[in-house]
Amino acid sequence: MNNPLLSQFDKAPFEQIKNEHFKPAFVEAIENTRKEIDAIAQNPSVPTFENTLEALDFSGRQLDRISSIFFNLNSAETNEEIQKIAQEVSPLLSEFSNDITLNEELFQRVKSVYDQKDGLDLTTEQGTLLEKKYKSFSRNGANLMEDEKKRLREIDAELSKLKLQFGENVLAxxxxxxxxxxxxxxxxxxxxGAKEAAAQLAKSKDKKGWLITLDYPSYIPFMKYAENRELRKQLSLAFGSKGFHGDKLDNQQNVLDIVRLRHERANLLGYKTHAHFVLEERMAxxxxxxxxxxxxLLEKAKPAAKKEFAELEAFAKDLHGIEQLEKWDSAYYSEKLKQKLFSLDDEKLKPYFKLENVIDGVFKVAEKLFGLTFKEVFDIEKYHEEVKTFEVYNNSMNLVSLFYADFHPRSGKRGGAWMTSYKPQYxxxxxxxxxxxxxxxxxxxPTETKPSLLTFNEVTTLFHEFGHALHGMLANTTYPGLSGTSVYWDFVELPSQVLENWCYEKEALELFALHYETGELIPMELVQKIKESATFQEGMATLRQLSFGILDMAWHGKDPSEIKGVKAFETKAFEGTALFPETSETCMSTAFSHIFQGGYSSGYYSYKWAEVLDADAFAYFKENGIFNKEIADKFKEHVLSKGGTENPMILYKRFRGAEPKIEALLERAGLLNK
Incomplete structure (x- = not known):
């Protein structure tokens, strides 16, 4: 069989790949990488940085490419067959990863170079790579006894399957x-627009009427605008009970198994908890x-959140006689209160945020800040017809990156938004x-009568993910293992979150916020209202984010062996942040994909941590002009291009001149005087 995944390719050959290509490609690429690793481990020459560390970082590129293609498809365009393959290959990859970190010969070579590091004339980047590689061995079992290594392999194989199963259940x-x-x-x-989309969705499934689903573009407008409180409740309970029905898609046991195995793994490696293991390699x-x-942050946000909640309760009671505000009332009455206070309605904004215009806008922002040009191209293979492809050039018209963009929900795509890489820079x-x-x-x-019109929240999401993309595109390091977003997890959100700030600025909105029918620029009074409403219910929003971070730390910062029930444990963790009455039918943990499927276990706090960085960084831009070229160049040079080549706080201080101050975040959020 001619397997495109095993051929020499630069751009991913999406249109030539069939599902049956994946497993043989993984098996062969693992074997090829194993030969590369063996050649390094058994090299008769004295271990050096070049023949050991450098060789190790450049090994396995074929396997990495196949993995990046496959696992993104499993998130963005999956089906039962791909999910089955994922369950088969994940343990193979986990086992092979263990084969590398538990390879005694290889570790001894790495250790030999590490032990001489003070006498080697290494660059900063080389020193970081050496430190990172040595730790990846020592932190993942290289110093364990043989029976402990065997148990580590069993845990990792089991975890890889459990995490996949968790995600498959949530999607199903x-x-x-x-x-x-x-x-x-x-x-x-x-x-x-929401009615038309619901009718179109029903029609696409040969049904009469209007179809509402749990996909965000369907779910959010219904929760925000539908007057029928009973239907909002029904939808809210369905959304909040994913993986919590006691059936074959139930995730409760998966949650308990994942946290217990993570804890056992951490203990095996000499750490008190999974959180202690993870955070050793974080800024925190x-x-x-x-x-x-x-x-x-909780101390600052909670009084503000309670005050905002009381305002919302009083408003709902005055408006509709609601005696007890419930979770399914939150978005609905918040939207009504926002309209009353600011005369600002998301529906009034949407005509100014046609998707294509917003894409063009984020490209223009990137051009003004970093000198980038985006050219849509139509000869690059893609995995779905909706995917857009672009070549990215710098001022000298040198190719900087390829960029794929995939914007709409499908049955094979998991919820949310993310950035990924099909090929790193090196x-x-x-x-x-x-x-x-x-x-x-x-x-x-888009519907039959309207193009894709984004809510303002979707606009900020697009800018957020594009910030991650810039971090990947502008990478300029030597080693793939330190390139782009290969940084401490609580630093990775800085480029994404800082870019969201441009969505609130007149100078940036003027570049793209044009009415999709008339071409009229968004009225400046609407821009002013967007800015004024930016801190609306910020106390409640902050409390919500903090509750997720606290729940994550509750699951991973203690011994979980005594936890009996997922729901009871979660409710206790939420005690200090709960505003709404508890609903027995719902459970967040069973669909908390960030920490149980993605890479955010013991790391959800990093969104707020990075907000401190981004508020401080954007204050620097604001003081000097949001398109100030000198500051943009510093951000590009010291943050975006450097990847994980140095400690992130050193990079940040080089850009900003000082460590970030939490006051910048509190001021932006309007929490200093609340």
Whole structure:
């Protein structure tokens, strides 16, 4: 069989790949990488940085490419066959990863170079790579006894399967729920665009009426605008109970198994908890520092959140006589209160945020800040017809990156939004190999009468993910293992979150916020209202984010062996942040994909941590002009291009001149005087 994944390719050969190509490709690529590793481990020459560390970082590129293609498809365009393959290959990859970190000969070579590091004339980047590689061995079992190594392999194989199963269950739960409405009165309050999208969705499934699903572009407008409180409740409970029905898609046991195995793994490696293991390689360093940080913010946000909640309760009671505000009332009455206070309605904004215009806008922002040009191209293979492809050039018209963009929900795509890389940047044999970067989102689809019009929240999401993409595109390091977003997890959100700030600025909005029918620029009074409303219910929003970080630390910062029930444990963790009455039917943990499927275990706090960095960084831009070229160049040079080549705080201080101050975040959030 001619297997495109095993051929020499630069751009991913999406259109030639069939599902049956994946497993043989993985098996052969693992074997090829094993030969590369053996050659390094058994090299008769004295271990040097070049023949050991450098060789190790450049090994396995074929396997990495196949993995990046496959696992992104499993997130963005999956099916039962791909999911089955994922369950088969994940343990193979986990086992092979263990084969490397538990390879005694290889570790001894790495250790030999590490022990001489003070006498070697290494660059900063080389020193970082040496430190990182040595730690990847020592932190993942290289110093364990043989029986302990065997147990580590068993744990890792089991975890790889459990995490996949968790994600598959969440996706299946999302896809299977449908709320079919046949009485138009049930849609009262919904904007015309949301009604049309619901009718179109029903029609696409040969059903009569209006179809509401748990995909964000369907779910959010219904929760925000639908007047029928009982239907909002029904939808809210369905959304909040994913993986919590006691059936074959139930994730409760998966959650308990994952946290217990992570804890056992950490103990095996000499760490008190999984959080202690993870945070050793983060800016925050320890669970104690994370909890101190979360509690400091909680202290500032909680009084504001309680005040905002009381305002919302009073408003709902005055408006509709609501005696007890419930979770399914939150978005609905918040939107109504926001309209009252600011005369600002998301529906009034959406005509100014046609998807294509927003894409063009984020490209223009990148051009003004970093001198980048984006050219849409149509000869690059893609995995779905909706994917857009671009070549990215710098001022000298040198190719900087390829960029794939995939914006709308599909049954084979998991929810949320993310950035991924199909090929990292690195320098080898005198050539700077440029990266291939992708953004995947779930934005409102076009309808028969309207283009894709984004909510303001979707606009900020697009800018957020594009910030991650810039981090990947502008990478300029030697080694793939330190390139792009290969940074401490609580630093990785800085480039994404800082870019969101441009969405609130008149100078940036003027570049792209044009009415999709008239071409009229967004009225400046609307821009002013966007800015004024930016801190609306910020206390409640902050409390919500903190609750997720606290829940994450509760699962991973203590011994979980005594936990009996997922729901009871979660409810206790939420005690200090809960505003709404508890609902027995729902459970967040069973669909908390960030920490149980993605890479955010013991790391969810990093969104708020990075907000401190981004508020401080953007204050620097604001003081000197949001398109100030000198500051943009410093951000590009010291943050975006450097990847993980140095400690992130050193890089940040080089850009900013000082460590970040939490006051910048509190001021931006309007929490200093609340």
């Amino acid at each position: 739960e999302t896809n299977k729920y449908e709320l079919l409405l046949t009485n138009e009165a049930d849609l009262d309050g919904l904007p015309d 360093e320890t669970p104690e520092k994370v909890l101190s940080f979360l509690n400091e 320098q080898l044999d005198g050539k700077n190999s440029r990266p291939h970067i992708s953004n995947v989102c779930n934005f409102t689809k």
